[in-house]
Amino acid sequence: MGLYNAYLALSGAIDADISRDERMSHRTSYRIGGPAAMLAQVHTISALTRTIDVLTAQGVDWVVVGKGSNLLVADEGFDGCVIVLGRDFSHVEASSEGATVCAGAAVPLSKVVTTAAKACLTGLEFACGIPGTLGGAISMDAGTRREWIGQRVESLVVYRPGTGLMRRMGSEVEWGYRWCSLGPSDIVLEATLALAPGEREKIDGLMEVRFSQRRSTQPMGKPSCGSVFRNPVGPKGAARLVEDCGLKGYAHGGAQVSTTHANFIVNNGNATAADVLAVMRTMHDRVREATGVDLQPEVKFLGRTS
Known part of the structure; x- marks a missing residue:
């Protein structure tokens, strides 16, 4: 009821x-x-x-x-x-004078990136091609191994149930690999990102390089959730560990380890969540048996899959 x-x-x-x-x-x-x-x-x-x-x-x-x-x-x-x-929560505005972009959490990260580029502001080129919203990107500190969104956060507007609205400075938040110290119930509503003045031609060039890298190294034609496991500490990332176990192309039902990037599981058209979980378990168990590395999921679960 x-x-x-x-x-x-x-x-x-x-x-x-x-x-x-x-x-x-x-x-x-x-x-x-x-x-x-x-x-x-x-x-x-x-x-x-x-x-x-x-x-x-x-x-x-x-x-x-x-x-x-x-x-x-x-x-x-x-x-x-x-x-x-x-x-x-869908507004976005760039300030060339202040070298900032202020955007609501519901704005696609791609739109934040292009808004910064149009204002000749540099610092977000690394995020070109990363899917999702700005709020989601901040909550998981999305980025690459070398650059991540938390490095650019000047301030946040956050709603915490039971407490209310809060403004948090980016320096007050701990940022880590696919993690930040915001509370589990904290809801990011808006972010101001601190960037730097740049030349549009150079910004566009960097964005094209980044997007081309993603296009050539990640499966673009089939549904996926991006990387399914976090990269562990050590010289080899999750994709290399899975690939070394001979699992590129491994499939269960409609879910398959991508033949382009071994840390992606793609939906071949009829995959179920159970199929994806079965493939994830195989990837995890094979890597642990071969190397002792305990891969941790990067994908989030909702419902009984968790």
Whole structure:
């Protein structure tokens, strides 16, 4: 009854689009996943806070999701509420004088990158081709081995249930490899990124180099979630460890280790979450047997897959 009561309390009462049994396969880059019992696309801060208050009071689990580019949803779906940030979290503006870009968490990272380039601001070229939203990128400190988004964060606007809105300076947050010290319930709403003046021609050149590298080394034609495992400490990354075990091209059902990049699992068209998990277990176990390295997932799980 908690979910039904929450749906009745929120539908038509806040600036949000509320739906039931939303197919998550339509909202993830994997194109995999059963339905979310409820989905709330909230367009204002008040709608976000009210939604979380109602869900909490009704004992309904909730999670904030961006574009689902790093998410594997269970075949059975998620019996809680998926929250998606909408209109008021979709602004982006560059300041050439201040050498900053300020953007809402729902803005695609690609749009943040191109906005900076158009304003002749350099510092985000490394992020060219990284999927997902700015909020998701910050939450996982997305980037490469040498550069990551946390290095560019000047300040954040964060909502913490039970506490309220907070402004955090980037220097107050610890940034690590695919990790930051924001709390598990902290929701990034907006970020200001500190960049530097640059020449448009050089910026475009760096972006093209980065995108070409991704295009040549990563599978671009099939659904995936990007890297499924974090790179471990040591000379070999996860892809090389998996490849050394002879697993490039290994498949279970509709899921397959990419023949282009061994740390990607692609959906060949009919993959299930169970298929992906089976391939992940094989990759993990073979690497551990061969090297002793315990690969840790980079992909996030939602539903019973976790």
